[in-house]
Amino acid sequence: MTTAQDEDLLAGFEATLARHERIEPRDWMPERYRRTLVRQIAQHAHSEIIGMQPEGNWITRAPSLRRKAILLAKVQDEAGHGLYLYSACETLGTSRRELTEMLISGKQKYSSIFNYPTLSYADVGTIGWLVDGAAICNQVPLCRTSYGPYGRSMIRICKEESFHQRQGFELLATMMRGSDEQRAMVQESVDRFWWPALMMFGPPDAESPNTAQSMAWGIKRDTNDELRQKFVDMSVPQARALGVTLPDPDLVWNQERGHHDFAQPDWEEFAAVVAGGGPCNAQRVAHRREAHENGAWVREAAAAFAARQFPVAEEPAPASASKPPQEQEQERES
Numbered sequence: 001m002t003t004a005q006d007e008d009l010l011a012g013f014e015a016t017l018a019r020h021e022r023i024e025p026r027d028w029m030p031e032r033y034r035r036t037l038v039r040q041i042a043q044h045a046h047s048e049i050i051g052m053q054p055e056g057n058w059i060t061r062a063p064s065l066r067r068k069a070i071l072l073a074k075v076q077d078e079a080g081h082g083l084y085l086y087s088a089c090e091t092l093g094t095s096r097r098e099l100t101e102m103l104i105s106g107k108q109k110y111s112s113i114f115n116y117p118t119l120s121y122a123d124v125g126t127i128g129w130l131v132d133g134a135a136i137c138n139q140v141p142l143c144r145t146s147y148g149p150y151g152r153s154m155i156r157i158c159k160e161e162s163f164h165q166r167q168g169f170e171l172l173a174t175m176m177r178g179s180d181e182q183r184a185m186v187q188e189s190v191d192r193f194w195w196p197a198l199m200m201f202g203p204p205d206a207e208s209p210n211t212a213q214s215m216a217w218g219i220k221r222d223t224n225d226e227l228r229q230k231f232v233d234m235s236v237p238q239a240r241a242l243g244v245t246l247p248d249p250d251l252v253w254n255q256e257r258g259h260h261d262f263a264q265p266d267w268e269e270f271a272a273v274v275a276g277g278g279p280c281n282a283q284r285v286a287h288r289r290e291a292h293e294n295g296a297w298v299r300e301a302a303a304a305f306a307a308r309q310f311p312v313a314e315e316p317a318p319a320s321a322s323k324p325p326q327e328q329e330q331e332r333e334s
């Protein structure tokens with residue numbers, strides 16, 4: 001802060017947060033608040049877009065027309081979530097083109113869960129149940145986040161995420177009522193996705209240096225460990241209802257705490273996947289880059305169409321220049 005005016009602006013910003021009111025795009029905000037938001041919203045938007053790939057992989061192989069229609073609608077919802085979030089990010093002064101560039105060049109991240117493969121149709125159910133379930137735990141508190149456009153987009157997104165979670169649970173419940181082979185398929189899928197789902201909340205609080213600042217700014221409302229606990233407590237009775245076993249021998253109800261105790265995921269694996277070493281990192285980004293390049297003609301056509309619909313008004317030329325050359329000659333002669 002250099003001047004009294006800057007201090008006034010900062011005091012106004014902090015007073016807005018203290019009143020639990022929203023910060024809007026035209027309001028003054030500290031540069032670090034803006035940068036933190038761009039990073040968080042972009043990472044969220046990229047996760048929605050990249051997250052279309054593991055499930056999109058099964059659209060052509062859905063076992064029935066009903067399952068295909070549900071999966072198509074779900075994957076399409078994720079595209080919509082990505083677009084709301086890119087729009088929210090644009091209100092902070094970073095364009096969708098820049099954000100896409102940062103994703104396909106590896107400068108910005110997306111959720112590590114989408115770097116795991118989908119090996120069976122049960123994975124569609126497990127992703128809906130556990131991955132969208134974890135997303136709901138993360139995102140419901142973000143409906144009250146301090147930045148207006150982000151909070152408002154989250155309200156709409158959360159409504160759709162709860163449909164995603166239910167369709168996943170319903171698919172797994174149907175398979176669990178089927179054959180032994182189908183039940184084994186569900187269990188195998190849950191065994192693979194349980195630990196990566198726990199990683200979705202980010203590293204333990206002690207290793208999450210940005211959490212305190214993000215909570216002070218009202219960008220984040222709960223810590224990573226609080227959200228992880230909530231997710232485990234929510235998932236245990238659902239697993240019981242399904243008849244699947246969560247692959248954690250340490251998972252047990254702790255009467256004193258009023259929560260489940262559970263084991264930590266392999267944080268070394270998490271670090272390796274975030275650093276680009278997961279089973280599908282290269283494939284996911286390459287696929288996104290290819291789709292972006294193949295879509296160049298669509299962007300060009302849309303820009304050309306927009307230019308024709310809304311031609312940019314040309315500046316009026318000086319009076320003499322707008323007359324035909326012959327008249328200009330005559331004026332000079334007279």
Ligand SMILES: [Fe+2]
Binds near residue numbers: 048078157
């Ligand atoms: Fe989503």
Ligand SMILES: [Fe+2]
Binds near residue numbers: 078135160161164
């Ligand atoms: Fe979703």
